Amino acid sequence: MLFLYRLSGHGQNGERCSQIKPGSHVFIIANFCYFYNTKRSSGMKRILLCLLYVASFNIAGAQITMAEKADWKPIGKLKPLGTIKASLEYSVSGRDTVYLLFMKDFTKRGEKAESKFFSIKFNGVDNTFEKFYQLLKSFFLDENRGNSYTQAFRLGDQMLYLQHNLLVTGKGVKLSTKEGYITLSEGDIDKLFGKR
Numbered sequence: 001m002l003f004l005y006r007l008s009g010h011g012q013n014g015e016r017c018s019q020i021k022p023g024s025h026v027f028i029i030a031n032f033c034y035f036y037n038t039k040r041s042s043g044m045k046r047i048l049l050c051l052l053y054v055a056s057f058n059i060a061g062a063q064i065t066m067a068e069k070a071d072w073k074p075i076g077k078l079k080p081l082g083t084i085k086a087s088l089e090y091s092v093s094g095r096d097t098v099y100l101l102f103m104k105d106f107t108k109r110g111e112k113a114e115s116k117f118f119s120i121k122f123n124g125v126d127n128t129f130e131k132f133y134q135l136l137k138s139f140f141l142d143e144n145r146g147n148s149y150t151q152a153f154r155l156g157d158q159m160l161y162l163q164h165n166l167l168v169t170g171k172g173v174k175l176s177t178k179e180g181y182i183t184l185s186e187g188d189i190d191k192l193f194g195k196r
Helices: 025-039 043-061 125-140 186-192
Strands: 003-005 016-019 073-078 086-093 096-104 117-123 150-155 158-167 170-176 181-185
Touching: 073 186, 086 186, 096 125, 117 125, 125 150, 125 158, 125 170, 125 186, 158 181, 170 186, 181 186
Parallel strands: none
Antiparallel strands: 003 016, 073 086, 086 096, 096 117, 150 158, 158 170, 170 181
């Protein structure tokens, strides 16, 4: 059976303080401190090194903390050809609703580049959800069909830039942030926001 030896220089003759079970953190620390006490001479250095060793266990154990999983409910999802292009979900938090718009980044990165995604998280205060939908849909109104029509605004903690974009199927909207961009057709917007 192994015993914890006192860290001061007085315990080197086998004075025991308490019994320790193998496999515990204290067992490992006790082994280290005993070895260090028998091989070195300076008492202050021994104590300091042992305290640093003990502190490293506490720091290493506290680096990962689990977060509560939010209860996200889907509103709409764009999944052409089986791969996710964008999704919009919400979660009720107290009296507010939080929305998460998750999008595939269409910035060109080469043929073999992995798909990148970015997201925008925003609250539903002041009917933000509906206002955001109307801003996107405004690009398909007759009076705004000119290429000079653009919109820039803050949503959540990010700046968004909207502009016209020509798609294979017709007109679309390019939604850009500093993280990336995505292009959406009018049908994509309706489907994403759960309007059809």
